[in-house]
Amino acid sequence: MMAVALGLPALGCGDDDDGPVDSGGGDPIDSGRRDGALDATVVTDAAATVDAAAPDASVAPGIVINELYMTTLGGDGRRYVELRAAAGTPLTGLQLRLLRSNGTVAHTIDVAPGGTLTPGDGLWVVGGALVSNVDQFYSNASWGLDSSQGAVQLIRNGVAGPILVDLVGYGPAVTPAPPTPPTATVEGATAVPVPSADTDSIGRRAGAADSNVNSADLCRMTASPGAVNTACL
Numbered sequence: 001m002m003a004v005a006l007g008l009p010a011l012g013c014g015d016d017d018d019g020p021v022d023s024g025g026g027d028p029i030d031s032g033r034r035d036g037a038l039d040a041t042v043v044t045d046a047a048a049t050v051d052a053a054a055p056d057a058s059v060a061p062g063i064v065i066n067e068l069y070m071t072t073l074g075g076d077g078r079r080y081v082e083l084r085a086a087a088g089t090p091l092t093g094l095q096l097r098l099l100r101s102n103g104t105v106a107h108t109i110d111v112a113p114g115g116t117l118t119p120g121d122g123l124w125v126v127g128g129a130l131v132s133n134v135d136q137f138y139s140n141a142s143w144g145l146d147s148s149q150g151a152v153q154l155i156r157n158g159v160a161g162p163i164l165v166d167l168v169g170y171g172p173a174v175t176p177a178p179p180t181p182p183t184a185t186v187e188g189a190t191a192v193p194v195p196s197a198d199t200d201s202i203g204r205r206a207g208a209a210d211s212n213v214n215s216a217d218l219c220r221m222t223a224s225p226g227a228v229n230t231a232c233l
Contacts, residue, residue, distance in 0.1 A: 037134050055187065055212060060094060060156050060165045062086050066123065066204050068145065068152060068168055069131075069223050073198035076144035080127025080134065080225050081152055083111065084204070089118045093156050094165070096126060099185060101149035103176045109143065111154075112136050125226050133226025148194055150174060151185040168214055170194050170202055188213035195220045203229040 066084035081096055091112040098106045111126055112135070118124050119135075128144075129137040137143075145152070149171030155162040162182060169186030171194045177183035185191075192202050192214050201223035204210075208217050219232035 037137055055154075055164045055166050055184075060154075062089060063091075063094070063154065063165060064204065064210050065152060065154055065166045065168045067201050067221075067223070067225070067229060068170065068203075069127075069201040069225065070145035070147050070150070070170065071195055071198050071200065072147050074130065075128070076140045077128030077130035079143070079145045080125050080131045081145075082225055083118075083124045083126070083154070085118045085122050085124070087118055087120045087122050089122070091116045091118065091124060095155050095157065095162070097153040097155055097162075097178075097182075098143075098145060099151040099153065099174055099178055101146050101171070101174060103174050103178050103185065105178055105180070106144060106146070106150075107138075107142055109138060110136070121226075123226055127225070131225055135226075146171075149191075151191075153182055153184070155182060166210070168192065168202065168218065170214075186214055187217075188215055190215040192218045193220065199223060200233065205229075205232060 063083055063085040065081060067080075067082040069078070069080050092114045094111040095108055096111060097108045100106050109126070112124065124136070125131060125134045126136045127134050127138070128140060131137065151167065151169040151174045153164055154166040156165055157163075164182040164184060167184055167187050169191035171191055173191050174185035177185060195201065199222060200220050202218050203221040204218050206229060211217055221232055222230045224230055
């Protein structure tokens with residue numbers, strides 16, 4: 001893993017931005033990739049016939065969305081989603097569906113190539129090519145998170161269609177629901193507020209069990225891609 005200053009993210013910005021933006025004051029973090037970071041191809045979002053009212057962790061035991069960075073310093077190349085699982089957990093078949101504020105599916109992408117296992121620290125970072133400690137990176141044309149409102153679904157494709165494994169909604173609730181299942185856009189009644197500071201992310205509380213309630217399980221924290229989550233702010 002490349003060295004990274006804890007508390008500082010590989011940052012990303014602008015819903016309509018197709019590339020990194022010069023922040024003027026320099027990057028608050030060193031942009032880089034873990035050794036062996038993988039470039040990836042896009043996966044087309046396909047129609048499905050299976051839905052889930054709540055995530056079903058049994059289809060990918062122990063894997064959760066651990067951190068999201070979507071705030072407004074830089075371009076989509078600096079945005080990321082970090083997953084957490086036990087070391088050596090298979091990532092084959094897992095995908096991220098990135099939902100826009102209006103419920104449309106912006107991108108559906110593979111978390112990792114077939115046969116990939118989580119590394120020793122259990123963290124796996126998917127994001128733009130400028131994200132520090134990224135494991136699986138995508139070009140801006142096939143990647144990006146809306147900055148003020150959206151949702152990220154972690155799914156596994158089953159025989160009858162995608163099954164929801166985990167979900168984080170942020171900002172105001174996404175409406176309407178996506179046109180194809182899974183249609184859930186938040187766990188619980190309330191999405192997680194979007195951080196106002198460019199150096200902050202939405203992350204899972206230290207030691208918190210996954211209760212399937214976003215507002216209880218996650219909070220604002222200093223961003224730390226590929227490193228242990230920091231304390232809630």
